[in-house]
Amino acid sequence: MTETTTTEPWLDSNQKPYIQIESVTKKFGDFTAIDNLSLDIYKNEFFSLLGPSGCGKTTLLRMLAGFERFTEGRVLVDGEDISEIPPHLRPINMMFQSYALFPHMTVEKNIAFGLKQDKLPDNIINQRVEEMLELVELTDFAKRKPGQLSGGQSQRVALARSLAKQPKLLLLDEPLGALDKRLREQTQFELMDIQEKLEVTFVIVTHDQEEAMTVSSRIGVMDSGKLIQVATPTQIYEAPINREVADFIGDVNIFKGIYKGQDETGTQLLSEDSKSIIYATQKVDVPVGNRIWFALRPEKLEITRKLPEVDFNILKGKIEDIGYGGSFSTYHVKLENGRQLTAIRANRERTAEHHLTWGDEVYLHWAPHSAVVLLS
Amino acid sequence: MSIKEIQIPAFLKRTFNGRNVAISIPYLWLLLLFLFPFVIVLKISLAQPVIAMPPYTPLFSWGDSLWPKIQAGLDSYLFLFSDSLYIKAYLSSIKIATISTVLTLIIGYAIAYSIARAPTRWRGILLMLVILPFWTSFLIRVYAWIGILKTEGLLNLALMTLGVIEKPLIIMNTDLAVYIGIVYSYLPFMILPLYANLEKMDMNLLEAAADLGCRPFKTFWTVTIPLSLPGILAGCFLVFIPVIGEFVIPDLLGGTKTLMIGKVLWGEFFYNRDWPVASAVAIIMLLLLIVPIILYQKSQEKAIS
Amino acid sequence: MTRFSKFNVSAIIIGFTFLYLPIILLILFSFNESRLVTVWAGFSTKWYVELMQNQGIKDAAWVTFKVAFISSSVATFLGTIAGLVMTRFGKFRGRTLFSGMIYAPMVMPEVILGLSTLLTFITLAIDRGVLTVTLAHITFSMCYVSVIIQSRMSSYDDSINEAALDLGCTPFRTFLLITFPIILPAVVSGWLLSFTMSLDDLVIASFTSGPGSTTLPMKIYSMVRLGVTPEINAVSTILVGLVTAGVITASLIGKRQRQQLAQS
Numbered sequence: 001m002t003e004t005t006t007t008e009p010w011l012d013s014n015q016k017p018y019i020q021i022e023s024v025t026k027k028f029g030d031f032t033a034i035d036n037l038s039l040d041i042y043k044n045e046f047f048s049l050l051g052p053s054g055c056g057k058t059t060l061l062r063m064l065a066g067f068e069r070f071t072e073g074r075v076l077v078d079g080e081d082i083s084e085i086p087p088h089l090r091p092i093n094m095m096f097q098s099y100a101l102f103p104h105m106t107v108e109k110n111i112a113f114g115l116k117q118d119k120l121p122d123n124i125i126n127q128r129v130e131e132m133l134e135l136v137e138l139t140d141f142a143k144r145k146p147g148q149l150s151g152g153q154s155q156r157v158a159l160a161r162s163l164a165k166q167p168k169l170l171l172l173d174e175p176l177g178a179l180d181k182r183l184r185e186q187t188q189f190e191l192m193d194i195q196e197k198l199e200v201t202f203v204i205v206t207h208d209q210e211e212a213m214t215v216s217s218r219i220g221v222m223d224s225g226k227l228i229q230v231a232t233p234t235q236i237y238e239a240p241i242n243r244e245v246a247d248f249i250g251d252v253n254i255f256k257g258i259y260k261g262q263d264e265t266g267t268q269l270l271s272e273d274s275k276s277i278i279y280a281t282q283k284v285d286v287p288v289g290n291r292i293w294f295a296l297r298p299e300k301l302e303i304t305r306k307l308p309e310v311d312f313n314i315l316k317g318k319i320e321d322i323g324y325g326g327s328f329s330t331y332h333v334k335l336e337n338g339r340q341l342t343a344i345r346a347n348r349e350r351t352a353e354h355h356l357t358w359g360d361e362v363y364l365h366w367a368p369h370s371a372v373v374l375l376s
Numbered sequence: 377m378s379i380k381e382i383q384i385p386a387f388l389k390r391t392f393n394g395r396n397v398a399i400s401i402p403y404l405w406l407l408l409l410f411l412f413p414f415v416i417v418l419k420i421s422l423a424q425p426v427i428a429m430p431p432y433t434p435l436f437s438w439g440d441s442l443w444p445k446i447q448a449g450l451d452s453y454l455f456l457f458s459d460s461l462y463i464k465a466y467l468s469s470i471k472i473a474t475i476s477t478v479l480t481l482i483i484g485y486a487i488a489y490s491i492a493r494a495p496t497r498w499r500g501i502l503l504m505l506v507i508l509p510f511w512t513s514f515l516i517r518v519y520a521w522i523g524i525l526k527t528e529g530l531l532n533l534a535l536m537t538l539g540v541i542e543k544p545l546i547i548m549n550t551d552l553a554v555y556i557g558i559v560y561s562y563l564p565f566m567i568l569p570l571y572a573n574l575e576k577m578d579m580n581l582l583e584a585a586a587d588l589g590c591r592p593f594k595t596f597w598t599v600t601i602p603l604s605l606p607g608i609l610a611g612c613f614l615v616f617i618p619v620i621g622e623f624v625i626p627d628l629l630g631g632t633k634t635l636m637i638g639k640v641l642w643g644e645f646f647y648n649r650d651w652p653v654a655s656a657v658a659i660i661m662l663l664l665l666i667v668p669i670i671l672y673q674k675s676q677e678k679a680i681s
Numbered sequence: 682m683t684r685f686s687k688f689n690v691s692a693i694i695i696g697f698t699f700l701y702l703p704i705i706l707l708i709l710f711s712f713n714e715s716r717l718v719t720v721w722a723g724f725s726t727k728w729y730v731e732l733m734q735n736q737g738i739k740d741a742a743w744v745t746f747k748v749a750f751i752s753s754s755v756a757t758f759l760g761t762i763a764g765l766v767m768t769r770f771g772k773f774r775g776r777t778l779f780s781g782m783i784y785a786p787m788v789m790p791e792v793i794l795g796l797s798t799l800l801t802f803i804t805l806a807i808d809r810g811v812l813t814v815t816l817a818h819i820t821f822s823m824c825y826v827s828v829i830i831q832s833r834m835s836s837y838d839d840s841i842n843e844a845a846l847d848l849g850c851t852p853f854r855t856f857l858l859i860t861f862p863i864i865l866p867a868v869v870s871g872w873l874l875s876f877t878m879s880l881d882d883l884v885i886a887s888f889t890s891g892p893g894s895t896t897l898p899m900k901i902y903s904m905v906r907l908g909v910t911p912e913i914n915a916v917s918t919i920l921v922g923l924v925t926a927g928v929i930t931a932s933l934i935g936k937r938q939r940q941q942l943a944q945s
Contacts, residue, residue, distance in 0.1 A: 067843055087846040100844035104862045114848030165848065394853070399773055402763035402823065406782040409820040413797030416804050430803050487696035490689035502693065504932060509700050511874075512924050513881040515898050515905075516917040520703035523710065523719065523909050530706060530719055563700065613788060621790020623884055628905060638792045645796060645888075655800070658793050665790070673784035676828075 009042040018043040024073030033059045035225035046202045048212040051222035057205045061171050065094045093167035097174040099158035101146040108142040114165040132160040152183050172204040188214050209249050221245050242376045246295040253341045255294040266368045273339045280371035293374040300370035301343040308365040315364045421655035432651050452656035468635040473619040476558040480615050484566030492574035510564035549631030557625040566611040573607025613672035711914035728915040741900040752818035753875035760826025768834035786821045795888030809891025817889045818879040826871035833867035866935050
């Protein structure tokens with residue numbers, strides 16, 4: 001074991017992955033839910049599986065828990081093959097989307113349930129239950145039944161129950177899905193604190209990309225039973241590998257066109273929208289004449305009434321819609337060919353002098369290094 | 377040698393796992409005491425009646441020959457079709473069941489609808505009041521009507537005291553009494569599925585229809601009724617199918633002219649002791665009911681899943 | 682629409698009068714002094730006293746309770762398994778037939794059930810008596826229990842069981858510690874329904890009973906055929922009273938449990 005605790009173990013070839021999913025396939029009849037998927041997850045990671053519903057992320061999680069047997073492949077935890085171990089013998093615990101609290105047991109009995117299955121002595125069970133109740137701040141609710149708890153309290157009981165056995169790995173299926181927005185944001189930070197404090201490896205399934213960005217060390221974006229990209233939240237957002245990932249995570253403007261070569265400014269794309277050459281710094285290695293795409297996040301588009309003092313990456317259009325979001329505003333700008341782009345601008349001044357309004361003729365501009373070049 | 381060392385063959389382990397045992401216990405019970413009996417009924421319907429115990433001939437008999445002599449015949453069935461009493465009884469059962477199902481549906485719908493639209497805190501208690509008579513004895517409930525309907529009964533007494541009628545009405549021992557008895561006894565079976573359906577109905581749909589300019593009566597016909605169709609079907613099956621073979625109500629409330637096939641079967645079995653004919657009556661009744669029963673089963677399975 | 686409309690109020694009042702008036706009159710006239718059921722001649726409990734001296738009715742009542750208790754207990758056991766098999770076991774060979782055998786007895790005319798079961802007992806050379814009535818009652822009661830369990834399981838969150846497995850509980854213990862306690866109210870109401878149905882049954886018992894196993898409904902039926910008497914009213918009143926008390930108690934227990942388990 002290496003003593004150096006790196007924050008990015010996946011970049012260190014000396015680090016041994018904690019969970020190794022090796023070419024796993026799961027079929028339900030003719031339907032392939034998981035398609036030859038391989039993934040390494042490291043100790044103490046907070047790993048998110050992100051994807052649209054039906055992409056196979058929950059199936060993958062349930063396979064780790066042992067509720068679904070896979071058709072092919074194997075899964076190792078800490079070097080041990082767990083493929084054939086039934087769920088009740090796995091050193092893995094899961095927190096369910098519906099919380100799945102036992103309705104006929106009190107909060108403390110729910111938390112103690114897993115410990116009792118291990119036949120631990122009563123004093124140890126009681127002590128552990130108390131610790132867990134403190135951890136999730138529910139000591140006063142120990143004698144309540146699940147029916148008497150609020151959504152947020154139930155969520156914390158479910159978390160405490162799944163952590164009580166000190167699992168090597170905790171699986172969380174949409175753990176915050178049933179909470180309202182405010183509570184969800186607050187709980188995200190609590191989850192991160194608990195994960196850090198207890199040093200448990202978390203694998204979380206979510207369809208909420210903001211949640212995944214906030215909590216994760218790494219994100220695996222899934223679609224149709226395959227992992228499309230596995231990377232840190234920043235990489236996923238700033239350097240998506242294809243249009244699908246770019247589109248799934250946050251808002252994005254995609255420019256379609258023909259690759260025209262490279263010069264000192266960067267990659268040249270003949271845009272279908274403006275019929276002009278636009279630039280991105282990032283280099284690519286494809287034959288000239290191939291179809292490629294530029295992806296641009298809305299906040300990276302500069303929107304001005306005056307013509308910018310540069311001679312490239314300028315598009316002209318008219319403001320169609322403005323969405324006021326408090327700290328920022330979203331502008332929908334219609335180009336001359338009818339294409340609509342989205343730009344976001346921070347509202348720095350309370351009463352903007354050069355206030356943009358509906359129908360204004362505006363210019364959109366971006367720095368070449370803000371655009372991502374996509375090949376598919 | 378400990379028990380653990382005894383090797384259990386793999387195929388035995390596979391056959392006798394918990395899952396298969398759990399399936400097979402109720403399965404075998406129903407096969408033996410529900411399905412197998414119909415085979416027996418079919419077998420006996422092909423036999424001849426004799427004065428003996430049991431009062432029918434065996435299907436196979438070993439005489440002198442090596443091969444068993446098969447004594448199966450359609451005599452009982454031919455007898456059913458030669459005597460118009462049986463055909464009339466079948467037709468009359470269908471008629472009575474149809475009319476009483478429609479009556480039960482109309483009354484049941486009005487009650488179920490009213491309960492479903494009642495204030496929430498009332499619904500539980502009202503529903504409970506519908507279920508309560510359903511738990512009390514069928515026989516007792518039918519019996520209660522005899523005292524009301526008979527010529528010198530409470531209904532006539534009340535009407536004559538009020539001066540509505542001068543001569544007592546003859547209701548007891550007529551088809552009318554049978555209809556009253558059936559509607560009364562089967563009403564809860566109709567109300568429960570209807571209520572379950574109407575209660576779940578999204579009131580916003582009705583509000584949407586009203587909002588779009590649909591008048592209440594038309595909304596009822598074009599929105600409420602079509603949406604409650606599964607409940608209507610379930611309720612009608614629950615009434616129609618058992619009423620076809622109803623015995624207690626026509627026997628106690630109906631007259632000698634009230635023909636119902638359940639009563640005929642009872643008579644053939646208990647009074648005439650003609651078991652083959654009683655079996656043939658049952659088989660024909662079963663053929664009549666098999667399609668509604670399958671439809672009912674399908675609708676129930678869909679409702680539960 | 683949270684208020685009663687005029688139509689709704691009248692439908693409920695007329696409907697409930699129709700449902701309850703006959704039973705109320707029946708109870709009322711069980712306390713009538715006169716032998717005539719239609720003329721009120723003053724309050725009396727003499728028919729109840731006479732009932733207590735009628736050995737035939739007391740014997741029949743004992744047989745009926747014995748049959749009802751045993752048949753409802755066995756039916757609850759079998760029906761609960763059948764209900765779980767139907768909802769939790771997914772696909773297995775012969776599932777359609779199984780489901781057919783569960784739903785058909787609920788609507789099958791009783792004369793057919795009675796006749797076919799009796800002929801089977803005769804073919805298998807089982808003597809008619811308390812045993813045969815009990816076996817026949819178990820068969821149709823278990824179907825009702827199974828349907829009650831099935832409808833309870835349809836709103837059962839599967840992840841509750843998975844959570845128990847996940848926390849190290851074996852599948853069998855999961856059933857004992859989690860599933861069974863949660864569905865217990867449905868099991869109890871299944872038992873109660875089986876019990877009262879066995880208590881009520883006339884037709885199937887008439888076919889399948891033998892000497893010495895006359896049930897209360899059979900006894901009442903033979904008395905009714907001889908005419909309406911206050912004695913029948915009295916025995917009916919006792920039965921109605923017992924069942925009503927049972928149903929109300931059960932629903933109160935159920936309500937309290939539902940309040941406790943408000944979440945699931």
